[in-house]
Amino acid sequence: MQNFDVLVRGSGCVGRSLALALGAQGLRVALLGAAEPSPAQRDDVRSYALNAASVQLLRELKVWDAMPADAFTPVYDMKIKGDSAGALLEFSSWAQGVDELAFIVDAGVLEQQLAAALRYAPHVQQVSAPVPAALTAVCEGRDSAFRQSLGVTFTPHSYGHRAIAARLVASEPHQGVARQWFRSPDILALLPIAKPEAGASYGLVWSLPEARAAELLAAPASEFEAALNEASQGDAGALRLVGERSSWPLALARAEPLIGPGWALLGDAAHLVHPLAGQGLNLGLADVAALAAVIRAREAWRSPGDEKLLRRYVRARQADTWAMGELTDGLLKVFASEAAPLRTLRNTGMNALNALPPLKRWLTRHALGL
Template identity: 30%
Template sequence: MQISNPDKFYDLVVVGAGMVGASFCCALENLLGENPISVLVIEAIPPGNDLAKQSSFDARSTALSFGSRKILEEFAVWQELGAAVCAIDEIQVSDRGRLGAVSLSAQEQKVDALGYVVENKRLGEVLNARLLGSDTINLLSPAAVSSIKATEGGMQLRLQHGDSDAIVDTSLVVLADGGKSPVCEQLGISQSIERYDQHALIANIVFEKPHNNIAYERFTDTGPLAILPLQAIDGMNRGSLVWTLSVEQAAEFREMNEEQLLSLLQERFGFKLGKITNIGERFVYPLSLSLAKEQVRPGLALLGNVAHTLHPVAGQGLNLALRDARVLVDVLDKAMQQGVTLGDMSMLLEYVARQETDQALTTQFTHNITKLFSSNNDAKVWLRKFGLLAIELSPRIRHGLAERAMGLS
């Protein structure tokens, strides 16, 4: 429910109701049925029709793994997404102009789908509706944290809400305010950042042939290019383009006239989807690997992009954050069962311990793929060529790769 005046104390305060913060709140809602704890969520951009202003719910689409589907089902979010979700039955990975291609299929892996694509805007509508309709989660928006400090019992936040200021104490702050977090800076939590000197150009595209639920990942001389299948609208075959480019090319391609860009895209991608006829509004995102040097402190846990921002090449960022969110809720449940305060450091360290291997492997996997497939260096080209061939020839390796793509490894 939306509130206009916060109380002085909440057991838990979530900062940021983007994809991660809002999904975490949905998971909490399930838990709150049996536990009388108070929760406040603070979001800078008010939930409304102009979702594009909120960084999570802009024009992008997100590939959700099979594992994320299971988690979103547990959070009672999946059921609401309905027909907006497009299943991925096959993933085709290839290297433009070179031998070697891999195909992973749901049929071979004996699953309903390898993953799903959802438009961020639709996910935003569902998550915002859940927050607004909740009896237990209090949403204060538009509001932002103007300062934060540690206290004996947890954290104290000063909130800016319209023209008014409020001070709120809490046992635990779950910080889910995205990659650029002034709150983290105030707390002196620094990030280790590796810039890839690449930007992602994002747009929805329309093409002649049906995509048949195939997701394409093609490695080109300019960088990886992905086309994710989207639900058709008014008979139009649609896909979401994620094109990794150098900083200069991304700026050039964003401004290029449509005809010229479509011809470049067609040349890079080929004709598997027939003629690419339209490209929608284009958006550019700078890409980096950014990892918070601390994920927990007494009374504080970082979740989502503020904890780890990954390159989108392998579509792992939100999928990893959802796994984190599920484990954090599980640990908080345990704290409540044991009568321990939510911000208790030993509980939060248990969360870190349970997720650190998953986080490290997912981060390393994404980083290695980015480096390997963004290079035209001869050795890496050979490695790619034989790597793709080996995967195509070995059902075991394909199974391992598919498990990772499905978020089940």
């Protein structure tokens, strides 16, 4: 049997990106998981907000520039509304001095492009059973079974909410504006995307208490659209549902420890955050970039599974992951709560933040991964 340097377990976006990044360094990589995206991955209706750091990594992996032009859409402005009249927070790429605040990417196309790039990665071999390797990188997502066998603590704290994702077409052009409504208890986000209709489509992410989400998932399209149009107050024009609705349970979790002898956790196998800030995959891709960087910079005598090396990976990622978990959790507590004092606080807080350009600039740079 061939000797491998790294075994990557799990072929989601994070596992595939890691296999590409390490293969490009000339390491012998075994990728355990399906070679082709599953129907669920291919038909994923989600649209991911990716920050500048994630796009840069995908560029280096030769994935970004191979994407069809209608697979990603730049976001120039972001408008966030609170749940009292006039509570508004706005971010603009122009004011922040960046070309765009983020890119919204078609999740299914991203999975397919990563799989396509792997077909031309000479050092990466697809395997159907685990093989011995100096390092095992666990990228199996939130329900990772291998993580459990390592004795890692990973206790998801459920928010009691589900996120409904779908594609929409609006009666008005999106003009590169992403919109979010903090409506306590639900949070609605519309992310501009080119498909199914160029210039007028949105990816929907609507996080709601479980019972309300179940009602809306079961409702006929017309009823769903009525609820959606009521929630978005006509700000984006009249919204029409196109295709299926999918949903995901939402939770906060962090794995402890993140590494052990000859293994490391990355992506959703390492951390789960609420999608309200669109940061889960950005965190996972930052894990990939950090692990690839410490492996590339290693002393010649160290193997990729060397524990000292893996501790460098932990140092590079722990604070960022912790901060994003706390930030999304804190935002959710303040914004999803129906308690009157918090309601006043969040709405006045939004307006106060809107009037503070330096703080907005700091927040934007953090979200962009700069």
